[in-house]
Amino acid sequence: MGRLCTSLAAATFICAFVLFMTPSEGRLFKVVTKDMTVCGLLDITFNVTFTAFRGSKRLRVATYDQDYYRNYISGDCNRDMAVHFENFAAWNLHVHFKLIPDPKYMLTRTVAFIPNLVFGKAVPSNTTEKFVNPVDTAIGPVDCSYKCGVEDKSFYKKVNSSSTDQIKAESGVITYSVLVDVSYIQFQVSHVHREKFGPPVICRPSFYYKLMK
Ligand SMILES: *[C@@H]1O[C@H](CO)[C@@H](O)[C@H](O)[C@H]1NC(C)=O
Numbered sequence: 001m002g003r004l005c006t007s008l009a010a011a012t013f014i015c016a017f018v019l020f021m022t023p024s025e026g027r028l029f030k031v032v033t034k035d036m037t038v039c040g041l042l043d044i045t046f047n048v049t050f051t052a053f054r055g056s057k058r059l060r061v062a063t064y065d066q067d068y069y070r071n072y073i074s075g076d077c078n079r080d081m082a083v084h085f086e087n088f089a090a091w092n093l094h095v096h097f098k099l100i101p102d103p104k105y106m107l108t109r110t111v112a113f114i115p116n117l118v119f120g121k122a123v124p125s126n127t128t129e130k131f132v133n134p135v136d137t138a139i140g141p142v143d144c145s146y147k148c149g150v151e152d153k154s155f156y157k158k159v160n161s162s163s164t165d166q167i168k169a170e171s172g173v174i175t176y177s178v179l180v181d182v183s184y185i186q187f188q189v190s191h192v193h194r195e196k197f198g199p200p201v202i203c204r205p206s207f208y209y210k211l212m213k
Pocket residue numbers: 045046047063065181182183184
């Protein structure tokens with residue numbers, strides 16, 4: 001297994017070297033199997049901001065980050081991992097293999113939440129809402145880790161949103177926005193050995209050039 005990782009790690013050596021100097025790492029979550037082995041790791045600093053609107057008026061805002069002691073992680077040791085906040089809100093990572101236009105692993109990020117549980121009485125809906133990061137990210141092979149110290153602030157898009165959502169917004173029915181701000185991440189959903197990340201594949205090599213400017 002090590003070979004592909006190693007060559008990728010070598011290819012990104014310069015970037016990795018630069019990123020060693022970035023100051024902070026996040027909170028480390030471990031996915032543990034029933035027999036107590038660690039099969040997935042996530043080191044993260046982020047927050048998720050939920051906003052409920054009536055028309056264009058902001059009704060309620062709620063923000064969750066990695067630090068709350070009741071947060072926990074779940075994962076299938078294969079392709080999925082999720083950070084669970086209180087009130088059943090969750091940030092989900094899903095890794096999948098894409099053949100076209102060229103073969104690589106991709107990361108899809110989604111958020112699921114129940115409005116009433118996140119916002120309280122002012123927002124009565126208890127139907128699960130699902131939002132997705134509009135852009136999937138290419139990551140390395142599954143026995144490498146993926147690491148990124150470049151801030152990524154993204155508004156997620158409502159899954160299967162339809163034109164009726166626009167009508168709802170205009171007629172005063174409550175709608176939502178989900179903003180996810182990740183300032184540091186290293187993760188590996190499977191193939192974790194001895195509780196350690198595989199060699200990191202670093203995001204956006206262009207970050208190196210940005211630093212040099
Ligand atoms: C989280 O939210 C606050 C604002 O509430 C912001 O200042 C901060 O930079 C955010 N991002 C991260 C990654 O913590």
